Each structure stands twice: as C-alpha cells, then as structure tokens.
Amino acid sequence: MSKIRYADIAFPTAVRRLFTYETGDSTIRPGMRVWVPLRSEFAIGMVVQVHDRKPEFETRPVERILDEEPVMDHTMLQLTEWIHRFYYCSWGEAVQAALPVGLNFASEKRLQVRKGFKGGISEEERELLDEIAESHLTLKEAEKRWREGKGKAFLKKALKQEWVTVWEQPKQKVDYKKVKHWQLAESVNPDKALAGLEEKERDNKWVQAFEKLTGMNLPLPHRHLLEDKLFTTYTLNRIEKEGWIESVDLPVESEPVHNGIHRPDEIKILSDQQQEAFEKIRESLDSHAFKSYLLFGVTGSGKTEVYIHALKHALEQGRGGLVLVPEIALTPQTVQRFYHIFGDQIAVLHSRLSDRERFEAWQSLKSGEKRIAIGPRSAVFAPVRDVGLIVVDEEHDTSYKQYDPAPRYHARDVAVMRAHMENAVAVLGSATPGMVSVQAVKEEKHELLHLPLRPTGTMPEVQILNMLEYKSAMRGPLTVELYNEVEKALKRKEQVILLYNRRGFASFMQCEDCGHVPQSPESSTSLTYHKKKNILLDHYSGYSRRADTRCEMCGSANLKTKGSGTQQVEEEVEKLFPQARLLRMDRDSTSGKRGHQTIYEQFLSGQADILIGTQIVAKGLDFPNVTVVGVLNADTELAFPSFRAGERMFQLLSQVAGRAGRAEKPGVVYVQTWKPDHPAIQCAKTHDFKAFARHELANREMLHYPPYSRMVVFQFKCPSWSKVQVVADKFCDAMRTVTGDEPVMGPSPSVIEWMSGQHQWEANIKLSRNFNGHAIEKLLNDIFKKYDSIKPKGSGAVRINVDVDAVE
C-alpha cells in the first residue's frame, strides 16, 4: 500500500459541502467516481480533488474506486464547480446533471443468512430463514414481501440478532450493451461428439444445426443465428444441453441510427451576408481564444447554414462542435439538416432516449468517435472532445432554463462559460434575442453578427384588429374581419393557422370594455386575481389590494375574472367552420413530441384546412400553403404576471409571423388585441426588433429589472401555511439585514400558491449584474448564516429553493 492521500468528494445531495476521505490507492484521480462509507451506509461520490492535506477530523477510507479512467475531465469539473457557486447548488448536484443517468450508481442491499447459523429458533422461524436464504432478495424486496405481522417482526429480529446480514453493493444502472452469443464449448471436439451419436439421432434437426455451427465463425449473436430456420431457441438449447456449445454475453456495437441522407458535397453556398458572419466566426476559431457572438437574423435568414459552415471549420481544425436546440425544435428535420453534411459524426442527445441509448451517445462523444453533439438543454454537458464551437440556437428560448431539480442552470449561460473555459467560440442565434443578450452586445461582451433577410424572402403583413372596434362584430372568438379572411382562404384551398394563448396557471381580471388588466404600482407587472380572498396580488413585491370593482383605465364596472380553466375556443371555431377539416394542437392534448410531429406532418401534407392550438403551433415548421394566421387573444400574454410579459409577447408574434406563407404565396397575420398601441404589438407589426428592444430596455432600466440587475428568487415550500409565511418573513429580514432594504422584494405568495400538498411563497433580490459565481455564493452564504441565527423553531420543515437568474 502506498502513501495515504486525501480525496475531496462531492455527493449528489443538496449539501453544499465536500467530504474528505483517505485512500492509499495511487490510481485515484479527480473525475473518478468512488464508493465510500457515509454515515451508516455507502454512497457514490465524485472525486473533485486529490491532495496531501490531512484534515483535522478523522477521515474514513475510500471503499472502492469505480472508474479506471476519469469520467469527467478537468473542464467539466471546473464547469460544474462554477454552476455550484453561481446557481448555489451542491457541486454533486451539478455533477449529476452533467453525467448521463446510466453512470449513476445505486446501492443494492441484499440479504444473506449468516453462514453456519444454526441458532435456537422455532420451526416457523427456521422456515422463514430458509426462505430468505433461498430467495436472495434485496432488503427492499424483503420488506415488501414481509410487510406485516409475524414476518415483519421476524425479519426485524433476524437483522437485529444478525442471523441475517445486509450486503451493500454498488450497482451501475446501465452498462455497455451486451448480447447473448453462442460459441463452441472449449472442451468439445465436434467430430468426436458427432461420431458418438446413435444412428437414429443423426437426422434430428438439432444435430444438423450443430453440424452447421461447426462450420461457422463463432461466436455469433443468438438473434443473428435465428435468421436461419435450422437454428431455433429449441435446437440451440438442445445442443447446449449436450455441453457442446455455450452462451456468452458479449458487448456489441449499437446499431447505427438512421438520420437520413448524408451528402457532405451538398453543403450550401453562403450568401454574402452569411459569408461575412461566417468569416468572423472562422477568424475566432483560428485564434483558438474564447469569443462569443450573437447571431441576429429573422426566420429564413439562414442562420443554420452559418452554423454548419462554422462547424465544418471546427472539424477541419480537428476540434468538436456542440449545438443546443430548444427541446421542441429538436425534430427529425432539424437533425437531418446537420446529418446531411456531417453524417455519422453527429450524436443526437434526444430527451426521449433510453438510459442506455443516452449512455452510448455519451460514450461515443467521450471516446471521440462522434465529433458533434446536438441536443436540448442538458446537452450543454455533452463530453465533446476539444470543443471548438458551441452553438445555442433560439438563445432566448426559456426551455434552456432548468428549474427542478437543482441545479437551476441556464444552458445558454453555461454554454458561454464552457466556451470560455475551453477557449472555444460561442454563437448564440435568434430572431428575437433576449434582453440579456442584447445588453451583453451593448456592453461588448458578445459581438453582434447581423443576418438581414435574404432578397428572396418577404416578411408577411401583420394586420392589427382592435377588439374595441369589433366589440359588437364578433363571431365567437373571431372578429368579423378575421372570420371573413378565414372563409376566403378556405375557398382558395389555402390553409389557416389560428393561435390562442394558453391561459396561464394564474387568474387575472380584465376589463370587458377596454381589455385592460390591472397592473401593480410597485413592480409594473400584471396583478393576479385570488378568488378566495377576492384580492389582486403582485407576487414580486407582495403588494395586494381588494379586487377592483371599476377598471382603473376606463372606469367601466364591466370587469371579468379570467381563470386558468379550460377554454372552449376550439369547439367554437369548429362550429364556425363546420365544413373545414380542423386539426388541434396544444401542449397537453398531444402526448409528447411524436404527437406534435405527426400533427405538423398531417397539416403540411394538406390533410387539414385549419390548424388551431396554443403557442406551440408557432414553433412548428414552415407551412408554405398557410396564408392566414390569426392570433385570437394576443393580450393574454401581457396578463402574464412577469416583467418579461412584453418580451414574450413580441417573441410570440414574431415567431408567428415567421410561419406565414412564402414568397410565392404571401401570408397575412391577423392579431386581435385590446392594446393596439402596445410597443410589443406595434414593433411586431413593423418587424422592428431593434425598436422593441430599445423600448423594452428603457423600461427594464427604469424598474431595475434584468438585464440591469441579476434576480435571485427564493421559494419557500411547506405543507403548513403559517410556517411558510413566518419563514419567508424571517428570511426577508435576514436578507434586508445583509443587503439593506432596497434590493429586496417580498415576501409574497407564489403565483402558484399551492402545489402537491405544499404552500408556496417567494421573495427575490435584485443584485448587481456584476455578481459572479464567488460573489453570489458569498452573499447567499451570508444571508443563510444570518437566517440560521434568527430562524424560528420548527422552521426546518420549510424547504428553501434558490433560483439565480430565474426566468419567470
């Protein structure tokens, strides 16, 4: 045994601390997983540091090192450490998010009857003990098997008396895929074996099968052999029974995934503007230094071609690539566009992969076999070797933010940090960039690459329909104008998309005469309506007032509360156009992405005339035959109780506009709204993102919202209503003591006040944008320390979640 060294280990629990163990095994290195004793059990942990500093406390030894080679390299450890500080989670939680579930170990506890145990026990107990010895159960299975009565009592007694002991073993969830193969038994001489048969046996099918096997290049997979009629499960087993062949489980290459055509020669020639953007990226790649770009270009401006050329260049440099795409956009079509050029160098990290498939994709990237990873949020951790380029497409998409479980990271920001750590180039692409990225360009953190619309492209016309004017001219949820346009389009055999906003999980009030939604005087966001207490509430600041009886805008008494319940929009539309073929799509009704995909395909192939659904229809494909797009109630987005409501609305309308028609068949987007003058609507009409950004940024700056601050949201959860409230109050006291009164808002009940048996409150704090990982960690440590010193009795039951850079 060599010299004792110390390993700092991160566990996948919420404890934001490392634990130090000792080991004499000199093969231990950071990035390896270990099996160590923790309390009275064993646990899996990740070695993050190996050193010689003997701690003051007693250390326990590492039981087992689970890897021969580190599964995380230095950068990945560094990246997860940054997440640990910045998003205030444990290092182990960040590690867990970065590894495929297949690499998680679970402890498996099996029961063993102590050897040579005779004991003075009753007949009945003896029987039970024999059963335990034979059944080879896990502890969990045994506890389930003997759930009650005598059995339960005996199991407990047997464990206590140590008649039965528990063996704890690490068990990896997924291993390399192994498949049953057949090979000749070592000891067998085929000729002799056959010669030893009786005459009448020679005609048997299994004998013929064996004869054939001897002439084959074994071992061969069972499945493969079955293709020959001579080989069946029976004949093979029969030969095995003679002891002439034996089965072995051998690892196999996973079957290649079919992603369509691979024609690298068909890479598209870039337009001048695309070429210009690409040249910039190429220069940065050549310099081998960190650089980040915001690639701003509307739908159809050809961002993907720029990504593809840049990826190609990275590969030519011998470096790898990483492409992040929002979950919803990760369709076969998207994959095909990359596969077309890069073929099997691509690994797709789909969220629908099985644990094993994910593990194999991960492995193929780590080994360097695959050079490009494409995937949603979690793919930011894909172990691409020597990453040169990281693309984040649709960088504004909120699905890049993880909420539960921790770490609550933003994949776009992690991507930029990873690029920074690996001296790579980050390219964030969007037609409607988030304000955070726009501001980063202004501050020269990102460089802007602008792709104007191609000369062949057109932006569809956007018509605004003022609901005030159509108040008495409605056909169900459609204004007469939109109704007529739909009719006309149907007559022309063209297609229609109708989009209605999903009502959020929050209720709100709206004036029936002017469409106004009551706003908070404190945070300038929409107030939510709470039926029980009949109040309007601002969940940022905690401001509340008795529900309005008159519209604060026009004075009308005609205020209506809009719940979060289901809407009948689809049924009403169906009645309006009984002769039309209707296709529905929303997040709930269609199960999973497959469902969406089939709906898109049906609509594209003309199997329906009208596609109606929630926001999700805006994220689909291009439909060249669609000439009318109707947004039925655009304002619902503005009622969303968030300072980002305007941004979301603009993004939605822009996205919709990007779907309507093509050059040959120009489409018109009709937006029904009570607020025709709202900047988000006006700018969407003129397709003027820059004007919208100017307006929105001015607003944000005035109210000190991101990107002019960094918001940290704290959520308090507990089954007891009174406890949550007390803890939230005390926590805010602690915050105000540490930071002063000014940046703290709240506490207040969450927008979702009650969820799965828990009451939820929240509070938030606006920090300077300059707070980096260390500063955030220090401040939050101070706040929690202060809180610990003043927290009331019984507060342990309240869970406190920290969400740095929360999105909603």
Add this chain to the structure above:
DNA sequence: AGCACGCCGACT
C-alpha cells in the same frame, strides 16, 4: 437531501 437520534402522547 436523507436518515438516525431523541424527546413526548396513546396504546398493550
């Protein structure tokens, strides 16, 4: 986060 340890009410 789990999970053991410990301190008080309802049962054989």
Add this chain to the structure above:
DNA sequence: GTCGGCGTGCTC
C-alpha cells in the same frame, strides 16, 4: 412500561 410521531442536527 414501549411504540412511533415528527423536529433537529449531522454527514468526512
């Protein structure tokens, strides 16, 4: 007397 409820504190 003890079984078990949850509140508290610790894990190298």
